[in-house]
Each structure stands twice: as structure tokens, then as C-alpha cells.
Amino acid sequence: MVSSANLHYYANSLFKYLSLNLFMISMLELRHLHMLKALVESGNLSRAAQRLHLTQSAISHQVKQIEDHYGVLVFERKTQPLRLTATGQRLHVLAETVLAQVAEAERDIARIVEGQAGRLRVAVECHTCFEWLMPAMDIFREHWSEIELDLVSGFHADPLALLREDRADLVVVSEHRKHGANGVVYHPLFGFEIIGIVSRLHRLAQKEYLTPQDFTDETLVTYPVPEEMLDVIRIFLKPHGVEPKRRTAELTVAILQLVASRRGISAMPSWAVQGYLRTGYVQGLRLGKEGLFGELYAVTHGEAAKTAYMQDFLETVRAVSFNTLPGLIPLSPA
Amino acid sequence: MVSSANLHYYANSLFKYLSLNLFMISMLELRHLHMLKALVESGNLSRAAQRLHLTQSAISHQVKQIEDHYGVLVFERKTQPLRLTATGQRLHVLAETVLAQVAEAERDIARIVEGQAGRLRVAVECHTCFEWLMPAMDIFREHWSEIELDLVSGFHADPLALLREDRADLVVVSEHRKHGANGVVYHPLFGFEIIGIVSRLHRLAQKEYLTPQDFTDETLVTYPVPEEMLDVIRIFLKPHGVEPKRRTAELTVAILQLVASRRGISAMPSWAVQGYLRTGYVQGLRLGKEGLFGELYAVTHGEAAKTAYMQDFLETVRAVSFNTLPGLIPLSPA
DNA sequence: CGAAATTACGACTGGCGTAAGTATC
DNA sequence: GATACTTACGCCAGTCGTAATTTCG
Numbered sequence: 001m002v003s004s005a006n007l008h009y010y011a012n013s014l015f016k017y018l019s020l021n022l023f024m025i026s027m028l029e030l031r032h033l034h035m036l037k038a039l040v041e042s043g044n045l046s047r048a049a050q051r052l053h054l055t056q057s058a059i060s061h062q063v064k065q066i067e068d069h070y071g072v073l074v075f076e077r078k079t080q081p082l083r084l085t086a087t088g089q090r091l092h093v094l095a096e097t098v099l100a101q102v103a104e105a106e107r108d109i110a111r112i113v114e115g116q117a118g119r120l121r122v123a124v125e126c127h128t129c130f131e132w133l134m135p136a137m138d139i140f141r142e143h144w145s146e147i148e149l150d151l152v153s154g155f156h157a158d159p160l161a162l163l164r165e166d167r168a169d170l171v172v173v174s175e176h177r178k179h180g181a182n183g184v185v186y187h188p189l190f191g192f193e194i195i196g197i198v199s200r201l202h203r204l205a206q207k208e209y210l211t212p213q214d215f216t217d218e219t220l221v222t223y224p225v226p227e228e229m230l231d232v233i234r235i236f237l238k239p240h241g242v243e244p245k246r247r248t249a250e251l252t253v254a255i256l257q258l259v260a261s262r263r264g265i266s267a268m269p270s271w272a273v274q275g276y277l278r279t280g281y282v283q284g285l286r287l288g289k290e291g292l293f294g295e296l297y298a299v300t301h302g303e304a305a306k307t308a309y310m311q312d313f314l315e316t317v318r319a320v321s322f323n324t325l326p327g328l329i330p331l332s333p334a
Numbered sequence: 335m336v337s338s339a340n341l342h343y344y345a346n347s348l349f350k351y352l353s354l355n356l357f358m359i360s361m362l363e364l365r366h367l368h369m370l371k372a373l374v375e376s377g378n379l380s381r382a383a384q385r386l387h388l389t390q391s392a393i394s395h396q397v398k399q400i401e402d403h404y405g406v407l408v409f410e411r412k413t414q415p416l417r418l419t420a421t422g423q424r425l426h427v428l429a430e431t432v433l434a435q436v437a438e439a440e441r442d443i444a445r446i447v448e449g450q451a452g453r454l455r456v457a458v459e460c461h462t463c464f465e466w467l468m469p470a471m472d473i474f475r476e477h478w479s480e481i482e483l484d485l486v487s488g489f490h491a492d493p494l495a496l497l498r499e500d501r502a503d504l505v506v507v508s509e510h511r512k513h514g515a516n517g518v519v520y521h522p523l524f525g526f527e528i529i530g531i532v533s534r535l536h537r538l539a540q541k542e543y544l545t546p547q548d549f550t551d552e553t554l555v556t557y558p559v560p561e562e563m564l565d566v567i568r569i570f571l572k573p574h575g576v577e578p579k580r581r582t583a584e585l586t587v588a589i590l591q592l593v594a595s596r597r598g599i600s601a602m603p604s605w606a607v608q609g610y611l612r613t614g615y616v617q618g619l620r621l622g623k624e625g626l627f628g629e630l631y632a633v634t635h636g637e638a639a640k641t642a643y644m645q646d647f648l649e650t651v652r653a654v655s656f657n658t659l660p661g662l663i664p665l666s667p668a
Numbered sequence: 669c670g671a672a673a674t675t676a677c678g679a680c681t682g683g684c685g686t687a688a689g690t691a692t693c
Numbered sequence: 694g695a696t697a698c699t700t701a702c703g704c705c706a707g708t709c710g711t712a713a714t715t716t717c718g
Contacts, residue, residue, distance in 0.1 A: 026364070026436065026437075026440060028364060028436060028440070029363045029364050029365065030360070030362060030363050030364055031363065031683095044696090044697070044698090045697070045698065046696085046697070046698090054684075054685090055684070055685060055686085056697080056698075056699095057684070057685065057686080057687090057698095057699085057700085058683075058684050058685075059698095060698060060699060060700085061682095061683070061684070061699095061700095062683085062684095063698095064699085064700095065682095065683090070440075070443050070447065071447055072443070072446065072447050077691095077697090077698075078691075078692065078693095078697090078698090080692090080693085080697090086446050087443050087446050087447070090439055090442050090443055090446065091439065091443070093439070094435060094436065094439040097435060098432050098435055098436065101428060101431060101432055102360065102362060102428065102432065103360075105424055105425065105427070105428040106360060106362070106404075108424050109404050109406070109421050109424055109425070112406065112420050112421050112424065113404065113405055113406050113421070365708095378671090378672070378673090379672070379673065380671080380672065380673090388709075388710090389709070389710055389711085390672080390673070390674095391673090391674085391675085391709070391710060391711080391712095392708075392709050392710075393673095394673060394674060394675085395674095395675095395708070395709070396708090396709095397673095398674085398675095399707095399708095411672095411673075411674095411716090412672095412673090412716075412717065414672095414717090414718080
């Protein structure tokens with residue numbers, strides 16, 4: 001038994017169904033374009049899913065939907081690496097251009113809504129971070145020329161103090177304390193693995209992974225920062241009572257040189273050293289059986305976090321990072 | 335009581351909710367852009383809804399969704415005609431460019447899928463139809479330069495015979511017989527009102543609408559086609575036993591001249607005469623209290639209807655017509 | 669009052685998740 | 694067997710429709 005209202009509903013549904021097919025009001029949505037972009041940039045369904053905070057299954061569904069609609073495959077199966085078909089490539093080109101235009105329009109709208117300019121003073125406590133921060137800031141500056149963009153220089157023991165004292169609008173930190181204090185908000189940027197670095201010729205290079213004890217009689221080469229800020233020490237070594245000698249260097253290459261010449265071993269974000277591992281003088285090793293992982297957060301005032309340019313800055317940092325650094329892990333919000 | 339599976343589900347939903355807000359994976363979809371385009375082109379929510387085969391309510395919902403998302407109004411309320419806000423205009427520009435690019439990509443994909451060219455021989459039985467057919471064919475030719483596009487000239491008593499005899503691939507007709515015969519398919523183009531045309535000075539010009547009897551002692555001025563093809567006669571006059579004298583002219587202007595000089599009265603598609611009504615010598619009047627309405631269909635072979643270029647041709651015709659002719663009525667498919 | 673828009677409410681369904689299956693290296 | 698993708702199945706959130714209400718000319 002179907003009510004009259006329901007009858008109308010069914011008629012309408014049927015009609016809509018027909019109209020979508022017969023009248024060709026394309027079923028393609030921006031969702032699909034986002035997916036395709038992520039798919040190409042991350043190389044397979046699972047990683048694309050991670051980036052979009054969806055499951056592999058959802059991506060598969062979306063791909064299938066496009067393929068059914070156009071009647072062609074979007075990417076070739078059973079190939080490594082992933083290869084798009086001609087159709088897939090065309091759609092990917094579309095995604096690139098369209099999504100860029102959408103982003104631009106949304107920035108324009110944000111300007112219309114927020115009216116006037118603002119400023120963004122960025123502080124980082126982490127040496128290697130400049131690798132992604134600089135290109136991200138460059139892109140941001142292009143998009144928001146009217147925002148005064150600054151880098152707070154110098155090293156600071158307590159970077160959050162910079163926020164409190166209104167000497168910075170955004171600071172990048174690696175430790176995640178909870179929200180709340182002074183209306184401060186944490187924005188997850190990305191997660192990454194911290195790997196041990198040893199010379200190819202070092203006896204430890206043969207191991208499957210490094211244990212805290214392996215560090216006992218070694219010299220640990222790091223950036224010149226207090227040991228509380230080094231996750232290897234704070235999380236991996238200290239809890240097991242291991243306190244190796246330390247030696248510091250300012251630059252990543254310098255640290256790697258020291259490791260290569262067997263003056264010590266190190267531990268760094270995997271993305272910071274990926275390029276150097278290829279050359280073969282040093283080797284990366286997992287820290288502990290399960291690995292040691294670090295995370296990066298941007299901290300801002302709650303109010304500042306609401307502006308569109310701040311959100312765009314965060315998005316830009318994530319996009320640049322995921323697109324240029326290998327092995328990053330998306331973090332869930334909050 | 336919530337199952338474990340459900341718990342996961344809830345967690346995921348929450349997560350998705352958060353991520354959509356915090357990670358700014360824009361909620362804008364092509365749906366909204368289609369809606370905005372239709373909204374601007376048709377001038378108000380109701381007509382936009384008609385075009386998209388949705389209800390006024392759905393359009394209102396969509397607008398509200400955008401407005402909530404960006405925190406600005408998209409169009410100013412309580413103004414006649416409809417006026418977009420700055421945000422609305424920016425989004426409309428976005429819609430224009432993006433949708434054009436999507437359409438182009440879809441044509442490219444169709445070419446990839448279908449591989450090779452085809453041809454499209456168009457036949458029309460209706461004089462006035464050239465008004466929209468020509469611009470539509472021009473646009474189509476730009477998009478599908480490799481398709482051989484032809485116009486089948488001459489008048490034909492039974493236009494469907496052209497299809498059967500393979501002398502045309504698409505014919506435009508005003509009568510809608512059911513599918514089936516010879517695997518032929520009817521594609522609705524648009525509906526329109528047929529209005530009576532009388533001189534401003536004619537006594538009938540005072541009436542609210544014309545009745546069949548009003549035509550009894552008048553001369554009916556029409557295009558030179560058999561009377562079965564004239565809806566005024568077939569549907570409006572003949573059933574009431576009214577058979578006025580007839581006089582014919584080839585061109586719309588010529589017919590209107592005759593009417594203006596009170597040599598007779600006429601009946602034509604409202605869109606064909608809209609421009610001339612403004613000038614004031616002739617007047618349009620509804621035919622019957624409820625009005626007389628005509629419809630136009632394109633007829634093709636079922637097979638040919640499946641090709642993308644054919645579908646695109648139909649879409650182009652509809653788009654051109656709705657964008658240039660006043661007072662058209664969307665028809666439901668099938 | 670009619671035409672246009674908003675809104676409360678509810679129906680459906682399509683998009684996505686879980687989990688199990690298939691396939692490839 | 695690990696990794697990559699597909700698929701069956703089910704849930705619900707979001708989208709749309711109906712209808713009542715408001716608003717304006």
C-alpha cells in the first residue's frame with residue numbers, strides 16, 4: 001500500500017533517474033575530481049583514501065561510478081605503478097584546472113567576506129621544517145599578496161610563548177598538548193617516521209631495526225637543540241635509560257657526513273633524509289620493532305584559526321608537504 | 335544498544351564531519367554550479383528548478399547550503415529582477431568557466447570512447463525552427479568539427495520517412511507519437527505556448543482570450559503547410575467545427591504584416607513573435623482559457639541516440655533554445 | 669491575492685564503511 | 694602472504710519533495 005504522497009515521490013524519483021540519464025545533466029561531481037587528483041598524486045587507491053580521509057572502498061566505488069558512467073576504464077589495473085588510461089588522463093587534467101579555479105574562487109570569496117587584510121607571522125622550532133615551509137610560504141604569498149607574511153627568526157625554548165606574547169600568529173611544534181590553554185588551537189599537519197641513520201659500513205647496518213641499547217656506546221649526532229625536543233631521546237632512549245654522547249651539526253648534510261664517516265649515528269624524520277639514502281653512504285633503519293613516529297602541528301589562536309587565509313595556509317602546508325615529501329602519514333583532526 | 339560495527343560507524347561519521355570542517359575539503363559540488371548557472375539564466379528559483387527538473391524547494395536548499403558554508407548571501411532577496419551579491423557573481427563566473435571545461439572534457443572523452451567520426455543530417459518540418467536551429471548547429475560544429483553536419487532541405491509531408499529511408503539522422507517534429515516503430519526514439523526538446531495574433535485595432539484585441547468561435551469569420555494566416563501540421567487547426571479549431579479561410583506566407587514578418595494590416599489573424603509559437611509584440615502593431619492572445627501548448631521533439635534512431643555527439647547536439651539545442659527564446663517550458667523525458 | 673521564497677518534516681537513496689573475496693607479485 | 698583492488702551488504706546523512714508559511718508587489 002502506497003500513499004498518494006509516496007506515489008508522487010516515486011514518480012519524481014523515477015523522473016529524476018530518467019532525466020539524469022536522458023538529459024545528460026552530468027553525474028560528475030567535484031568529489032570525483034578531488035579523488036582523481038589524490039589518486040594520481042598518491043599513486044594508489046589506499047593512499048588516496050588516506051589523504052581524503054575515506055576508505056579504499058570508497059575510492060573504488062567512486063572510480064567505478066565514473067567508469068560506469070563514461071563506459072571506459074579510468075586507470076589500468078594490475079600495473080605498478082598506477083597508470084591512467086587516456087580517459088583518466090583527460091579527467092585528471094580537468095581536475096587540476098577545475099580544482100585550482102575553485103580554490104581561487106573560494107579565496108576571492110573569503111576576501112569578499114573578511115573584507116580586509118591580516119598578517120601571519122610564522123615561527124618554527126624544527127630545523128628541517130624549512131624544507132616544506134619555504135615552498136608553502138611562496139605559494140601562499142602568491143595567493144594572498146595582501147596578507148603580511150613573516151617568519152619569526154631565532155630559536156625559542158618555548159615556542160608557545162611566542163603566541164602568548166603576540167610575537168607570532170602560528171607556530172609549528174612537534175608535541176601535541178591538548179587545546180584549551182589560552183584559547184590556543186592545534187592543527188595537525190602530518191605524521192612521519194623517525195628513522196635511525198647509520199653508515200653503510202657500521203655493524204648496526206645489518207640489523208633489521210635498532211633498539212635503544214644499540215645506541216649505548218654510540219655518539220648521537222643531532223641538530224643543536226635541547227634534548228627534550230628530540231623525540232629519539234625523549235621517547236626512544238631516555239625511557240630505557242640510554243644516554244649516549246651527543247654531537248651536533250646545523251645542517252642535515254653535515255650530520256649525514258658525520259654519520260657516513262662513522263663519527264656517530266643519528267635519527268631523523270624519514271622525509272628529511274630520503275634523498276640522501278639513495279646515494280648509498282648511509283642507511284636508514286627502523287627504531288624499535290614498531291618504529292618511532294613523530295607528528296607536526298601548527299598552533300594558532302582559536303580566533304585566528306577561523307580566518308580563511310589561515311585555513312588556506314594550513315591546507316597549503318599540507319598539500320605541499322604531501323606532494324613533495326615521501327612517506328607522510330595523514331593525521332586525523334583534533 | 336549500539337553494536338560494535340555501529341560504534342565504528344559513528345566514530346567514522348564523526349570523523350568525517352570533523353574532517354570536512356577542519357580540513358576544508360570544500361563542500362562545493364558541481365551540482366551547486368549547475369544550479370547557479372540555471373538560476374542566473376532563468377532569473378528566479380522556480381524557473382531554475384524547472385530547468386533542472388527539481389523543485390523550488392531543492393534550489394532553495396542548495397542556495398542555503400552555499401550561503402551557510404561561505405557565510406554570505408548569494409543573491410539579494412526581495413529584489414526584482416534577481417540580483418547576485420558579489421559572492422554570487424564570483425561563484426557564477428566560476429560556474430561558467432568550470433562547467434564549460436567539464437563539458438569540453440566530456441566531449442573529449444566521448445571522442446576517446448567512440449573513436450571515430452560520424453555524421454548528423456538534420457531535417458526540420460517547422461519553419462520557425464531555424465531561429466534556434468542555426469545557432470545550435472553553429473555551436474555544435476565548433477565542438478564537433480569532425481562530425482559531418484548537414485541540413486536536409488525541402489519540405490516533407492512525412493518527415494519520419496526521412497529517417498526510415500536513411501536520408502536524415504535527426505528530424506524535428508511537433509507531434510509526439512510513441513516510441514517503437516522501427517526503433518525510433520523521441521527526444522523532448524521544449525514546450526511552448528501557441529498564441530493567437532491579432533491587430534491591435536481588431537475587435538478581438540479587447541478579449542482576455544480567444545475562443546475557437548472567434549475564428550469563424552476570420553482569415554487565418556499561416557505558413558504554407560498542410561493543415562494537419564497546424565496545431566491551431568488540428569487541436570483548437572477543427573474539434574469545434576471551425577474552419578476559417580486560410581491565407582499563407584513564407585516568413586514570420588510577412589504573416590505579421592498581414593495581421594497588422596487586418597487581412598487576417600494568426601496563431602504562432604509565442605517565442606517566434608515575442609520580438610514583434612513589443613513593437614505594438616499586433617497583439618498576442620491566449621487561445622482558450624487554458625491556453626494552447628505545443629511541443630517539439632527530435633526523433634532519431636535508437637542506436638544513433640546513444641552516441642555522445644547526438645546527445646550533445648540535443649543538449650545544445652535545448653541550451654540554445656532556453657537561453658534565447660522566451661517562455662519555453664521544459665519537457666519531461668520519455 | 670498570486671508569485672516567490674523559506675521552512676518543517678519526512679522519505680528515500682546514494683555514498684560510504686565493514687568485511688570478505690579475488691588477484692597479483 | 695602481503696599488497697592492491699573489488700564486491701556484497703547495510704547504515705545513515707544528506708538531498709530532495711510536500712506542504713504549510715511568510716513575504717512582497
